[in-house]
Amino acid sequence: MVDIAFGPEPGRRPDLTDGRAAYLDMVRRKRMYGGILLALFVALMASGFILANDRNAGGFWDGLPMLTAFPSEVLSEAWATRANIPGLIAAHVPALVETLNIAAVATLLGALAAMALALLATRGLARWPRAIPFFRRSMDALRAIPEIVIALVLIFVLGGGPVPAVIAIALHTGGALGKLFSEVAENADLRPVEGLASVGASWGQRMWLGVIPQVAPNWLSYALLRFEINVRASAILGFVGSGGIGHDLKIAMQWGQGRYDEVVAIFLLLFLSIVVIDRTSDHFRNRLVKGSQA
């Protein structure tokens, strides 16, 4: 009864006979909590910084002046041989295409898996409602495994090349998109589904004709966003193990001096393609979400 009158929070009740004092008391208490939280945060950041600094090979303060040393060395050498750069950019386009292909195939396969997983894990739509927790947990597990783990293990089994990267990124994408897709599908209007059920449509038909058309714009938008992320992931995985532009970058970096024009060419290529992809996908996502009816 008291809880209904004074709100659900337990603890001391404010003395409402003196409103001003009660208010100031509350403000003071909130400030104190905020202060404690802030102090805790600052302490964590500072001790974390000191710890990380200690465990680093080069310290933060020593490294700071060196920050521009490497870029300026690379750039000055590349500037001296700038005539080579257009040719080098052209030479690395096939590797870029491979990286993009890895990302695109992985996004496609991952999105297809995510569609199935999302529909099976959404309340109200699932084919087997009892299996919903199972599908949710499996999506969590897929999301939790970093791509690099799967990629490195698969490189051992399948040998190098783009396939391990595709599988690794696709698995992660399946989990990540599955969660987002399922959140969208939860808000889908169930009336079309019921309508289809009333005329005897199977589960597949109900999903394909009743749910997918409603969620397609949002799903596509998420998939495009994921594609952007996957392009980056695919470049990184190339650097760590499999093919594509990341691999070329690693080789050029290991060569070091004398190949810095190549490093700059690859940097430029990667930077430009990421910017172009981000821009394009931004544009399409805006159109998808804000409505193409306009």
Place this chain on the structure above:
Amino acid sequence: MTAALAPGLADTVTRRFAARRRLAFALPAAILAYLIYAAISFDIAGLAARARFDNAAILLSDFWSHKTHVTRDNRTGALTVAIEGEAKGTYAPGAAPDWVQVNGAVTTIDLGAGHIVTYDEAGARYVVPGYGILDIRPEGGKPVLTAPQPLPDWISVAENKVSVTTDAGRFSYSRSKVETFKYEPGWELFFFTLDSPFHGKGPLELAGLALWGKRVDPDRTNIGFMISDVWHNKMWRHSDVVWALFETVLMAFLGTFAAALVALPLAFLAARNFMPLGPLRFAVRRVFDFIRGVDGLIWTIVLSRAFGPGPMTGAIAIALTDSGTFGKMFSEALENIDERQVEGVRSTGANALQRARFGVFPQVTPVFLSQVLYYLESNTRSATVIGAIVGGGIGLLLTQAIQTQKDWEEVAYYMVLIVLMVMAMDSLSGWLRRRLIKGSEGGKS
């Protein structure tokens, strides 16, 4: 669009239906065509030839079992029994497990299910139930095999080496040594290595020792001794692994929050309603775009040149990459605030700082916090990858373990730990998000 009310309504509808139907077929066809192109360009056909399924078998068996090597040096006659063949897992002489019997120069190894291997002065013998006896004698330095003919395919005979693979284990005889591998389930020496007094004791016995047993080492309590033995386990290196995990989380934590702190003031400069000066706003936004466009990979490489390997480099790489992302997201959130609240504060005569503190921050804090916490979780995952590049944290341990291509049980262990770490950070960030955001909303009402 325009012909919706035209007289030929049925015509329009039919035409649109036909177009839709064409699209419904064209889209999957296009996807299929692309996948076929990708399959060709990725050389899927050649994959089967390149794939090493024996590697997969090794990997899977290492994930849940361990092997013990029983090796005899054929020149000196010295016998070693070592878990995974590592010096750290070598049994002391005379302390071999009971399936290895040593009688002078004769060693008998019971692989179970009737498989018996004997090493003696004449050579070695392997009794395989249902097949017969493999007898190997060195003649002129080369192993010569006598066995029931024809030889099955699980026995391979090369000029200098005979190897046998059965369900019970592996056996190989070469000029220099004879080796037998016995596979047993479980990760051996996970808690105590062979040199620990607690090795080979059951959980009940250990609990007894820990709680009321006599002190093994009079200088310290049993439980402290146990903890120190587990912590300094040389085989699994628990202390290094825990540190590495902590380093990874530290990278993510430092990087994410440093990025948020850097991005916060800059976001005001990039928001239309706070920065009237167009060119500056434009410049700050382009800086955000540039930072985001130059990928995390490139930043990581450039930074590791300046700061050397370690967690600090990883943290800075995360901070730099994310400050671009946060700057963009924060400035967008700032542009979408409700101006009425700010005007209300302004009407009381508040200056710009006070307006920001009481009019703006209460509105945007929940948005910012939820984004930052979401990135904290996702950066834990990236910190694993970045750690592999900059050389810090669990990512480094994992790549090292994979590169040696034999410590697959450690790979499995690290994988499990990484997944658990990411899941823990996921729930922590979710919990914090619910706590803090609900808290501040509760405070507002």
